[in-house]
Amino acid sequence: MxxxxxxxxxVEVVPEILQAMATPMVGHRMAEYAVLHRGVKEKLKRLLETDTRVFLATSSAFGVMEGAVRNLVGKRCANFCNGAFSDKWHDVTRRCGKEADAIKVAWGEPVTPELVDATLATGRYDAITLIHNETSTGVMSPLPEIAAVLRRYPEVVSIIDTVSSMSAFRIPVDELGIDCCIFGVQKAFALPPGMAVFTASDKALDRCKTIEGRGYYFDFLEFAAADEKDNTPSTPCISQIYAMDLQLDRMFAExxxxxxxxxxxxxxxxxxxxxxxxxxxxxxxxxxxxxxxxxxxxxxxxxxxxxxxxxxxxxxxxxxxxxxxxxxxxxxxxxxxxxxxxxxxxxxxxxxxxxx
Ligand SMILES: Cc1ncc(COP(=O)(O)O)c(C=O)c1O
Known part of the structure; x- marks a missing residue:
């Protein structure tokens, strides 16, 4: 049954969206794709309240979460951990060969601005990972207050997971000063799984240029170069991008x-x-x-x-x-x-x- x-x-996906995924295929190097890509990107920028880059990745969220630490952690990363997904992100950061510390909070508790401040005041870190909405524990950490603290540490690149909050809650990426905001589409976006979206500030891209071992599939500089042509480095999940296009229209209509x-x-x-x-x-x-x-x-x-x-x-x-x-x-x-x-x-x- x-x-x-x-x-x-x-989550449940409405029939209209499933139908949009059955739109006949185009080639991703065809002009038709660039039009679709550009349109989706512009709509995402409106939703995220950002004028910087928005990239479309064909993977679940963890693909980009891993990519972000490979691209953005230079010296040492502070992984704020208050649940299963943030704990796993620390493990992933270490598996990518990065120097990193788990800044642990009991499950069920938020990451606080005071904790972020005390951690960054040590001067040990040039990047942080933080999950805005820990889906394993149902905890939403106070992102605007944390972002205010982060703005006092310009040497630190902020990598923020909004996987289960984006579109359900206002997250103005530029106003908050988030360097890399990441989310998947199978939660508050109500699309089938398999696609992730991320942003990259100028500071984030500058950091990438100094980092060795970014790999290929999630190399942010590859994304930035492809983006100039309204495209992606590798073949994207075009059916899902059709669905995203319609879903963004539905969001603005609501x-x-x-x-x-x-x-x-x-x-x-x-x-x-x-x-x-x-x-x-x-x-x-x-x-x-x-x-x-x-x-x-x-x-x-x-x-x-x-x-x-x-x-x-x-x-x-x-x-x-x-x-x-x-x-x-x-x-x-x-x-x-x-x-x-x-x-x-x-x-x-x-x-x-x-x-x-
Ligand atoms: C907050 C959060 N981050 C990351 C993930 C991992 O996402 P995915 O399984 O799409 O890679 C999840 C999945 O539930 C999540 O809730």
Whole structure:
């Protein structure tokens, strides 16, 4: 039985978008592709509020997350770690042969501006990685406040993962001064997986020029050169770029402000449900994510059994990630999901949770 996705990515994709992916193919060195590429890039710049470069990569987010550390870490990287994906990014940074430290925060807690300041004040680092919205724990770190601290360290290149927040939350890349902002498309963008988007400031590109061992597939300088011709270094995922083009139009038709408010309203609804049913929250109130709620299983429910029964009813339910699986569960509220979808899902959960 097909299960309707209520997991924090990939998320449900509307039929219109799936149809856009069936658009007849063009060659990526044909003029038609350059028109498509340029259009998507311009729309992304509007969404990201940036005048610098926006690149399209054919990979999941971790392809670019690895590429970014290969391209941008010179001396030493501070990897801020507060969950499974940020922990993994530290591991990836080390596997790329870079000098790096994991600046650890307990899972469920945010990375704070004070921690970033204290870390950078040591003068040891020329790059940082930070995940804005840790999907494993449902924690959203205070990006504007962190960005204000980062602006005081011009020698440091900031690499920020907005994988599960971009488009659900305002992230004005230039105003914040983010050097490299990275996201995949299968979460708040509600596209099928397989594509990632990233930005590169002048400072980031200058840094690349000083770095050996950037490789080829994710060499940012290759992306910058191809971009001059509205193109990509290697054959891109053209079907997905058609879908992205339509999805950006759909976002602007909804209105970005309305989109951010819809995400907030869905988050409020789910938080209300969690509290009413007697569960706790894994993150503290100010840091709860706007795109997913990570509930603490304070009732001690058998989440594995619940997941199985939800599956039998046609819903994919998430029973926690990594070391907090079973102790927490995550309810996504992102992408093209509407309040009515959540109400439907929560009513089935209620049915299964009520004593028979
Ligand atoms: C915050 C965050 N960063 C990175 C990733 C990794 O993305 P991908 O599996 O698309 O490479 C995920 C995936 O869930 C994520 O939530």
């Amino acid at each position: 097909r299960k309707k996705l209520f997991i924090p990515g990939p 209105g970005l402000d309305a989109r951010w408010k819809r995400h907030q309203a869905m988050a409020d609804h789910v938080r209300g449900w969690v509290a009413d049913r007697g569960y706790g929250f894994f993150p503290a109130a100010p840091y709860r994510s706007v795109t997913l709620t990570c509930a603490a299983n304070t009732r001690g429910d058998d989440l594995g059994a619940l997941k199985k029964r939800m599956g039998e009813r046609g819903y994919a339910f998430d029973d926690g990630y990594g070391k907090i699986k079973g102790k927490t569960f995550r309810i996504p509220h992102m992408g093209d999901m509407q309040l009515a979808d959540l109400e439907e899902f929560l009513s089935v959960l209620d049915e299964l949770l009520s004593p028979s």
